[in-house]
Amino acid sequence: MIDLDIKPAQFHRRTIRILTARDQKLTLGRRTLIMGVINVTPDSFSDGGEAFGLNAAVKRGLKFADEGADILDVGGESTRPGSEPVSLDEELARVMPVIEALAGKTDTPISIDTYKSEVAREALNAGARLVNDISGGNFDPEMPGVVAETGAAAVLMHIKGTPRDMQRDPSYDDLIGEIKSYLMDAVNRFKKAGVRAERILVDPGIGFGKRLEHNLELIRRLYEFQGIAAGVLFGPSRKSFIGMLTDRPVQDRLAGTIASVTVGVQCGADIVRVHDVRPVADALKVIDELAGGRD
Numbered sequence: 001m002i003d004l005d006i007k008p009a010q011f012h013r014r015t016i017r018i019l020t021a022r023d024q025k026l027t028l029g030r031r032t033l034i035m036g037v038i039n040v041t042p043d044s045f046s047d048g049g050e051a052f053g054l055n056a057a058v059k060r061g062l063k064f065a066d067e068g069a070d071i072l073d074v075g076g077e078s079t080r081p082g083s084e085p086v087s088l089d090e091e092l093a094r095v096m097p098v099i100e101a102l103a104g105k106t107d108t109p110i111s112i113d114t115y116k117s118e119v120a121r122e123a124l125n126a127g128a129r130l131v132n133d134i135s136g137g138n139f140d141p142e143m144p145g146v147v148a149e150t151g152a153a154a155v156l157m158h159i160k161g162t163p164r165d166m167q168r169d170p171s172y173d174d175l176i177g178e179i180k181s182y183l184m185d186a187v188n189r190f191k192k193a194g195v196r197a198e199r200i201l202v203d204p205g206i207g208f209g210k211r212l213e214h215n216l217e218l219i220r221r222l223y224e225f226q227g228i229a230a231g232v233l234f235g236p237s238r239k240s241f242i243g244m245l246t247d248r249p250v251q252d253r254l255a256g257t258i259a260s261v262t263v264g265v266q267c268g269a270d271i272v273r274v275h276d277v278r279p280v281a282d283a284l285k286v287i288d289e290l291a292g293g294r295d
Contacts, residue, residue, distance in 0.1 A: 012223035012268040019230045020198050021129040021153035024109050026070065028231040028270040031288045032261075034281055035071040035111065035132075035273040036064035037237065040094045041078045057098040058105070065108040068281035071130065072106070073273060074098050074123075075113030079134055079208075081167040081240075091119050096126060103127025111155070117142035124150045134159050134208065136186030144193035153199045155233050156186040160209025170209040175217055176224055179204050187229050200229035201271065207239040215241040219260060223268035231270035236260035238275055258283045266291050 014029040026033060040057045061072045076094030077086045086094075095112065102110055103126060111130035112123035117140045120131045129152055136156035137143045147154045158179045160170050172178050183202045190200055202225050204218045215236075225232045236242070242256035243249065254276050261272050261280060265287050274280045 012226065012266070014226075014268070014270070017230055017270075018198060019153055019201065020151075020196070021109055022124075022151045024129055026109070032265050032269065032284045033070040033271040034068060034277055034284070035073050035233065035235075035271055036061070036067075036069035036277045037273060037275045038064070038072055038074045038098070039078070040074060040076045040098055054097045054101065058101045061098070061102045061108075061110075062105060064277045065106045067278040069108060069277045071109050071111050071271070072102060073111040073113050073130075073132055074102070074128075075132075076119070077114070079163040081163065081207075083163045085163075088116060088118055091116065092122060095119065096122060099123050099126045099128055115139040115143070117146045120152075121146045121150070124152050129153065130155065133157065134163075134205070136183060137189055138186070144190045144195060147190060147199075148194035151199075153201065154190060154195060155201045155203055156183060156190065156229070157203040157208065157233075158182045158205040160205075163208075166209035170211060170214070172214065175214055176221055179218070180225065180228070183225065183228055198230050201231050201233045202228050203233040203235060203273075206234070206236050207241065212241050212244050215239070219264050220267055222264055226268050232268055233271040233273060234261075234264045234269035235273035236264060237273060254279060262287050 016029040019026040019028055038057050038061050064072055074095050076091040099110055109129040110127060111132045112120055112128045113132040114120055115133050115135045120143060131147055131152055132155040133143055134157045160166055187200055204225055206215050206218060222232055222234060237257050238250050238253045242253045246256050258280060
């Protein structure tokens with residue numbers, strides 16, 4: 001039994017807000033939105049190879065849209081702990097055919113999961129409407145300008161270090177304060193480039209440079225990241241903290257994911273990023289009704 005000294009969760013009352021992503025508007029706060037993960041990589045920590053290749057990735061994206069995903073998040077570089085970066089050309093070769101195909105087959109908004117501004121630009125030109133940047137714009141200084149020029153929405157995430165080294169003994173003097181400051185700086189950098197707050201989401205980065213106790217405290221205190229931008233995105237799906245608590249392998253963490261989503265929604269998450277859309281969508285229909293607190 002893992003014994004951690006962490007304060008209980010505090011439930012958060014949400015209000016209705018609008019996230020603008022180019023020509024689409026997504027309502028936040030009325031119900032929890034779902035971002036479906038499409039990893040076009042051979043080595044993702046949770047589903048490496050399952051959607052690698054054009055046909056498999058497009059099939060997964062259309063399936064997710066049918067199951068209730070509100071956003072399809074396409075990524076071509078694994079950011080699991082210890083992963084090595086891929087080249088610009090390789091990342092483009094992986095994601096561009098998928099985005100082009102999905103944009104022609106579904107109206108569900110597409111997000112490009114990248115920290116490279118050139119990948120973001122090409123993906124947005126091909127029909128994507130959001131950029132999901134694990135570095136909050138810190139890895140590529142051109143990213144804020146690309147988002148501003150295209151009218152895209154941006155998800156700005158916190159990471160401590162890089163995927164290669166982020167889990168090497170991460171520590172914080174003030175977990176919430178440091179992450180909140182990082183995200184506020186990122187939001188201000190994008191605002192300065194011309195991106196309005198209504199086009200920005202923040203993500204505290206569960207598992208990205210965090211220990212078990214950090215992840216649990218972040219989930220319980222997601223409400224503290226509300227107000228920084230339009231809303232809060234939360235990505236607990238299949239992550240290692242669930243494995244630590246349940247002793248389950250990656251492919252057997254759905255129950256833990258849904259439990260995390262349940263608490264995360266009650267504590268302030270507007271959007272959940274998951275690999276298992278249908279069961280999470282079903283759970284959210286119940287969670288959103290039971291959680292209450294909606295205006």
